[in-house]
Ligand SMILES: Nc1ncnc2c1ncn2[C@@H]1O[C@H](COP(=O)(O)OP(=O)(O)O)[C@@H](O)[C@H]1O
């Protein structure tokens with residue numbers, strides 16, 4: 368439905384976006400995730416029509432929005448935009464914020480505002496309030512209702528939940544995903560929060576320094592990241608060296624099936640901590656090379672264990688679900704679930 372080809376943008380001499388390609392399917396949810404300053408907002412502003420790329424092409428539903436000869440202005444694109452912050456007009460009541468940009472009669476607009484407020488689960492009484500009189504979560508829904516008023520085929524959301532605290536954030540994220548699905552609107556959401564990205568997306572594009580390092584499903588980018596930076600950006604990871612051949616990675620944790628049967632030689636491999644199953648070792652079986660717990664950092668539901676072995680070059684830190692019996696000095700045995708991801712050189 369929307370297709371970006373070779374989008375590049377410089378501010379002055381500084382390249383901010385380089386050769387971005389992306390396809391977004393109708394009614395799907397794409398998340399662009401990357402650290403602050405990686406170019407996410409710039410990309411959304413280009414899609415919305417508030418910024419012009421230096422080169423490339425943008426197509427929406429078969430129509431060219433941008434190429435070397437074409438620039439469709441923002442208000443003719445059929446794209447909704449919920450900006451990063453200060454989304455609402457502070458001097459307009461909630462109802463007027465939502466009605467901004469509606470062109471019907473007063474009566475029609477009132478009916479439409481009521482409809483939109485219901486769609487985003489806002490009590491219709493709130494339309495008479497000022498933005499500062501409602502909560503952050505409600506303000507976010509008002510901004511969404513205002514963008515939905517234009518009946519866009521694509522909705523752009525720039526870190527829409529970042530001002531909300533954790534619980535409200537998850538609930539608002541879920542509600543937004545559901546209402547966009549219900550309205551049949553495709554979305555591109557931008558965030559620096561990997562949990563938000565993995566939870567909201569059907570497709571994730573990881574951006575770093577203005578380039579997409581990887582585009583795929585959440586489970587793909589999480590379990591098979593292309594490189595070390597991408598792996599670490601998306602969550603906790605155990606990364607170490609291995610001798611890879613014949614579809615197996617030989618490493619300090621033993622012989623682990625590798626995700627890439629073609630890979631061979633000295634490689635870096637990655638495991639997610641939940642792949643490492645740690646259990647108590649019967650200490651009767653005297654084993655000088657046993658792995659022992661050398662530190663426990665208890666944080667409630669999760670603990671970070673430091674594991675050591677005389678035959679390892681360095682200790683290993685693993686975040687795992689807490690268990691009451693863990694003690695420093697305790698011997699443990701490790702089992703690995705699933706495949707090791709072989710990282711690119
Ligand atoms: N209008 C502008 N003029 C010059 N530099 C800009 C402008 N907008 C953004 N930048 C720079 O472009 C880079 C990417 O910014 P931005 O797209 O806002 O990143 P993100 O949203 O991922 O944090 C940053 O280095 C930022 O300073």
Ligand SMILES: [Mg+2]
Nearest residue numbers: 407408409451
């Ligand atoms: Mg930004």
